[in-house]
Structure formats: structure tokens, C-alpha cells
Amino acid sequence: MENTTGRVRVRAGGRSEKVRVAVGEATLAFLAEGQPDFTVVEVAARAGVGRRTVYRWWPTRDDLLVEALEVHVRRVPTVEVDGSWEDGLRGLAHRLAEFAADPVEVAIAAIMAGGQYPEFNRLVLRQWEPAMESWCGLVRAAADRGEAAEGVEPRTVVEALLAPIFYAPVSVRRQMTAAEVDALVDLLLCGVRKR
Incomplete structure (x- = not known):
């Protein structure tokens, strides 16, 4: 599956899935607080995931929003x-x-x-x-x-x-x-x- 930038997203299962869930939940937490203008760095910190990892898979705020909304809509x-x-x-x-x-x-x-x-x-x-x-x-x-x-x-x-x-x-x-x-x-x- 590809994200909005065309990069291949994190595969399901194992550590990659845990990172994906943590990032999605961190992004949802910002939305729950009424803060849709969060940064990639802030999401990485809240998710407990390295910034490089987040930037690699979700380089933009829109990529993070798509990930979070996919988690939420499920x-x-x-x-x-x-x-x-x-x-x-x-x-x-x-x-x-x-x-x-x-x-x-x-x-x-x-x-x-x-x-x-x-x-x-x-x-x-x-x-x-x-x-x-x-x-x-x-x-x-x-x-x-x-x-x-x-x-x-x-x-x-x-x-x-x-x-x-x-x-x-x-x-x-x-x-x-x-x-x-x-x-x-x-x-x-x-x-x-x-x-």
C-alpha cells in the first residue's frame, strides 16, 4: 500500500505494525485535543518513535493524517x-x-x-x-x-x-x-x- 507521497508504507506485522499503530494513535491524540496542525516531530515524540523512522514512512503531516484516519475509520x-x-x-x-x-x-x-x-x-x-x-x-x-x-x-x-x-x-x-x-x-x- 502506498501513502500520499507514493512511498511504500510500513508492512503489517511485527515491529513495523507496532510503529504504525503508535504513530496512528499519537496522531489521533493530537486530533482529539483539537490540534490538527501538529508537526511530524511532535508525533514522533508522542509515539516514542525515532524522527527518522517517522519521516521515512510519513514524511508529511498529510501522510500522518491519512494513517491516523485509516486507524480511526477501522x-x-x-x-x-x-x-x-x-x-x-x-x-x-x-x-x-x-x-x-x-x-x-x-x-x-x-x-x-x-x-x-x-x-x-x-x-x-x-x-x-x-x-x-x-x-x-x-x-x-x-x-x-x-x-x-x-x-x-x-x-x-x-x-x-x-x-x-x-x-x-x-x-x-x-x-x-x-x-x-x-x-x-x-x-x-x-x-x-x-x-
Whole structure:
């Protein structure tokens, strides 16, 4: 796998994997503190990894951000598309509400909302794309089975789910309650129901 500079990245397994995890977690820690303008040297110090090693594999701040976001996005909830539409959507919504309240995710969302780092926003959205596609698959599967209206736009449904779930921790400083998540899911189910 290559990073944004085209250099071959650290291989999985052994000491290289430990370095990769340490660097990714150190970078996420800076993001959790609301500091997206960290330096490569600061990440190396926090990770307990030599500067040369970090510069060799992640020569720029963007390379470190990509690494950290890949680590973070691996924690994003997934969904089964072969179960019922309601169970799949409800289960995903509750797991997303928990994920959205994670301090790292709250900080990332706040940084993005501030709009001061457009390249950071692009990197985050690029890392989220596979997860978004999988969630859209849940909506498509529901439409294919006749559980959702034909022609419903999957991305619109997913974004309608995500917006309030990720808004609450950033703006009102709390995770959506289970009752609020259920009410949101009920609203979405009603809105996309086959008529």
C-alpha cells in the first residue's frame, strides 16, 4: 500500500505494525485535543518513535493524517445487509451514536465544522467513503427487497441518519439518547416506507 507521497508504507506485522499503530494513535491524540496542525516531530515524540523512522514512512503531516484516519475509520460500525431493513438501520444507528460521541470523533467533527482546514476535510471524507458505501448498501438492499420505496436515494437516507447523530456530540456536547436514536430511525423508516 502506498501513502500520499507514493512511498511504500510500513508492512503489517511485527515491529513495523507496532510503529504504525503508535504513530496512528499519537496522531489521533493530537486530533482529539483539537490540534490538527501538529508537526511530524511532535508525533514522533508522542509515539516514542525515532524522527527518522517517522519521516521515512510519513514524511508529511498529510501522510500522518491519512494513517491516523485509516486507524480511526477501522472502528466505524459496519452493517449486515441481509437482515431486516428496520433491524439493520436501528442497530447501525445505535452503534453510530456511540461512535460519534468518541472524543476523537467529536474533535474531528468539530475541526471539519470549523472549515479552517479544507484539505483535512477532504482527507476525512475520502477515508469515510467505503463506510458510506456500505451503509448505502443497506438502503439499496431494503429497496431491492421491497422494504423501502423504489427509487429512494441511499446517500440521502444515510446522510439524514448521520447528521443528527454527529451533530449532538459537537453542538450540544452529548451523545444522542437511545430514545432519540429510536425516534430518528422511526422517522427515517416512515419516510422511506414503500407506499
